[in-house]
Amino acid sequence: MSALALKGPYWVTVRQYRRTLWAAGALALLALAVVGGLRIWDGQTPDRVLPDGSRWPADESRGYETLRIAMDYAGMGTILLPLFVGAFVAGPLIAREFESGTYRLSLTQSTAPAAWLRAKVLTATGAATGLTLALMGVFRIGWSRVAGTYQLNWADRGPYEATGVVLLAYVLAAVAVGTLVGLLVRRTLVAMAATGLVMGVVTLVLGNLRWSWLGVxxxxxxxxxxxxxxxxxxxxxxxxxxxxxxxxxxxxxxxxxxxxxxxxxxxxxxxxxxxxxxxxxxxHYWPTQLIEGGILLALAALAAFAAFRVLRARLP
Structure with a gap:
C-alpha cells in the first residue's frame, strides 16, 4: 500500500486542496441523489399505452416533468463545467501560489519547478476527470428517460456534450489553459476571469462550428x-x-x-x-464528437507545452 500512497508534491497538493476534492465528490453524490430520486418519483406514475402499442409518460406524471426540467438545467451545467474547472486551476491552484509566494516553500523542499507544476497539473487532471465522468454517468441516468424531448435531443447543447467524449476533452483543455494563464497572469482573480473568458470563447466558437465539419x-x-x-x-x-x-x-x-x-x-x-x-x-454524432474532441486535445497539448516552457523561462 505504501507504494500506492501519494508522495512529495502530489501529497502536498491533495492535502492542500482536500476540501475542494471532498466538495467535488459531494457534488457528484448530490447529483446522483437528485436524479435517482426523480427517476423513482417518475416511476410511481405508470406510462400511458398508445393505440400503436408505444408508451408515453402520463400527463399527470409530475415526476417526469420535474425530471425533464432538471435535466435541461443539468445540460446547461455541463457546458459551464469546463469554465469552472479552468478558473479553479488558473486561480487557486496556480496563480495564488505566485501571488502569495508560497511556491517558494515547495521549491525549497528539493522539488524541481517542473516536478512541482507536474504534480499540480496531474492532480487537477485526475480530480477533474473523475468528477466529469461521474457527472456524465449521472446525466445518462436521467437523460435516458427524457431523451428526444424539447431541448434534450442528441444534438442539443448540453446532451451533446454530456453524452459523448467531448465534455471530457473540454475539461482537459480547461486544465491546460488554466495552468498556462495562471503562470502568465499570477493574480488569482484576474487569472480566473481570463481563463473563464478563454474557455467561454472556445466553447462558443466550437459549438457554432461543430455541424459544419461534415456534409449534410x-x-x-x-x-x-x-x-x-x-x-x-x-x-x-x-x-x-x-x-x-x-x-x-x-x-x-x-x-x-x-x-x-x-x-x-x-x-x-x-x-x-x-x-x-x-x-x-x-x-454524424460520433464523428463530430471525435473531430471536436481532437481539436480540444490539441489545444490542451499546446497549452500544457507552453505552460512548462513559461515555467522554465521564469523558474530555471
Missing part, C-alpha cells in the same frame, strides 16, 4: 397545400429547409407568406414545384 444530407419532395412540410428522416438534426423551383433554385420557405396573395397563388407565381430539407443524421 438532403431530402426533397413535392410541394402542394396537402402534403405539408417535409420531415427530417429518423432522428436527424435539421439544418435548413425551403422551397425548390422548377429550375432547381432554392428559395426561403417563408417567401410564400405574402399578405397580398394566397399561398397557392404565390407558389404558382414563383414556379415552386418541391421542397427540401438539409439535415445531419444521427450517424
Amino acid at each position: 444530407g438532403t431530402v426533397t419532395g413535392p410541394m402542394n397545400m396537402r402534403t405539408g412540410p417535409l420531415l427530417v428522416p429518423g432522428n436527424g438534426l435539421m439544418m435548413d429547409t425551403g422551397l425548390l423551383t422548377a429550375e432547381g433554385r432554392r428559395i426561403e420557405e417563408w417567401s410564400c407568406h405574402d399578405l397580398g396573395n394566397s399561398p397557392a397563388e404565390c407558389l404558382a407565381a414563383k414556379n415552386v414545384t418541391g421542397q427540401y430539407v438539409d439535415y445531419h443524421p444521427y450517424s
Whole structure:
C-alpha cells in the first residue's frame, strides 16, 4: 500500500486542496441523489399505452416533468463545467501560489519547478476527470428517460456534450489553459476571469462550428397545400429547409407568406414545384464528437507545452 500512497508534491497538493476534492465528490453524490430520486418519483406514475402499442409518460406524471426540467438545467451545467474547472486551476491552484509566494516553500523542499507544476497539473487532471465522468454517468441516468424531448435531443447543447467524449476533452483543455494563464497572469482573480473568458470563447466558437465539419444530407419532395412540410428522416438534426423551383433554385420557405396573395397563388407565381430539407443524421454524432474532441486535445497539448516552457523561462 505504501507504494500506492501519494508522495512529495502530489501529497502536498491533495492535502492542500482536500476540501475542494471532498466538495467535488459531494457534488457528484448530490447529483446522483437528485436524479435517482426523480427517476423513482417518475416511476410511481405508470406510462400511458398508445393505440400503436408505444408508451408515453402520463400527463399527470409530475415526476417526469420535474425530471425533464432538471435535466435541461443539468445540460446547461455541463457546458459551464469546463469554465469552472479552468478558473479553479488558473486561480487557486496556480496563480495564488505566485501571488502569495508560497511556491517558494515547495521549491525549497528539493522539488524541481517542473516536478512541482507536474504534480499540480496531474492532480487537477485526475480530480477533474473523475468528477466529469461521474457527472456524465449521472446525466445518462436521467437523460435516458427524457431523451428526444424539447431541448434534450442528441444534438442539443448540453446532451451533446454530456453524452459523448467531448465534455471530457473540454475539461482537459480547461486544465491546460488554466495552468498556462495562471503562470502568465499570477493574480488569482484576474487569472480566473481570463481563463473563464478563454474557455467561454472556445466553447462558443466550437459549438457554432461543430455541424459544419461534415456534409449534410438532403431530402426533397413535392410541394402542394396537402402534403405539408417535409420531415427530417429518423432522428436527424435539421439544418435548413425551403422551397425548390422548377429550375432547381432554392428559395426561403417563408417567401410564400405574402399578405397580398394566397399561398397557392404565390407558389404558382414563383414556379415552386418541391421542397427540401438539409439535415445531419444521427450517424454524424460520433464523428463530430471525435473531430471536436481532437481539436480540444490539441489545444490542451499546446497549452500544457507552453505552460512548462513559461515555467522554465521564469523558474530555471
